[in-house]
Amino acid sequence: MQYHISSTPQELGQEAARAFVDLYNQAVQDRGIFTVALSGGSTPVHLYKALAQTDLDWSRVRFYFSDERTVPADHKDSNYKTAKDNFFDGVGIQPEHVFRMEGELDPQEAASRYAAVLPDQLDLCYLGMGDDGHTASLFPDTEALTASGRVVANFVPKLNTWRITFTFEEINRSRNIHILATGANKKEVLLEVKNKSGKHPIEGVENPFWYVDAAIAELL
Known part of the structure; x- marks a missing residue:
């Protein structure tokens, strides 16, 4: 298990943003654009705030999502809305460079439509982890x-x-997978994942790099 422990969720966001910049530079050099899938929950907001302080050519980035709730784009529970409010709008991301899951549609139709717009291979897939060990x-x-x-x-x-979600097949196809996880309420789960308990869905993710805060990492 590869991981970096940060003192706070805010520091975690800054560390994850530095890795984002490194992967952006490599992808743009190699392929001209950088393709990224964002995740839901509250932890990515710290990443978004750190990314908003970076000086990147955002026209080179294409944003996707690893999962979505079955709600409209303007709903408070929408993963897309969280990213839009905390990141996209502030740095002027062009709408045509953001590919959201259409949570307002029939979920099967939304999933089918989304699969059709994904790139062959994402450069970076962000994930989180719930206290039940779920991801995406x-x-x-x-x-x-x-x-x-x-x-x-x-x-x-x-x-x-x-819910609309990436499969493990899609997640594990990504060039890089970064998991952002925080909170003392998940520390036992994280230890079980590290020990390969086989009990948690997130253990199906292959070769991720974990960004964790001190609270969740207490038992590592």
């Missing part, structure tokens, strides 16, 4: 854990809702 919207005991293809609709019984 790959929750424990759901059908998407064994799904093939790139993007699927996944019904999550414990939330009684549908």
Whole structure:
């Protein structure tokens, strides 16, 4: 397990942003553009704030999402809206360079439509981790854990809702995978993941680099 421990979530965001810049420079040099999938939750906001302070040519970046709730783009729970409000709008990301999952559509249709716009291989896929060990919207005991293809609709019984999510196949296709995880409430789960317990969905992610704060890393 490869990881970097930061003292605070804010410091984690800054460290992850530095890695973003390094990968951006390499991708632009090699391929002309940098393709990135963003994740949901509150932890990426610290990354967004750090990225907003960097001096990059944002026209070279194409943004995607690793999962989405089945809500419209302007809903408070939308992963897209979180990124738009905390990042895209502030640095002037062009709308045509952002590819959102259409959470307002039928989830199966939205998943199919999204798979059609993805690049062959993402340069960087961001993920988070829930206190139940889920990542993206790959929750424990759901059908998407064994799904093939790139993007699927996944019904999550414990939330009684549908989600749109990357499959493990799509996540693991990425050139780089960075997991951002914070919070003492997840420290036992992180230790089990490090010890390869086989109990948590996130263990299906291959060769990620983890950015964690001191609270979640207490038991490592």
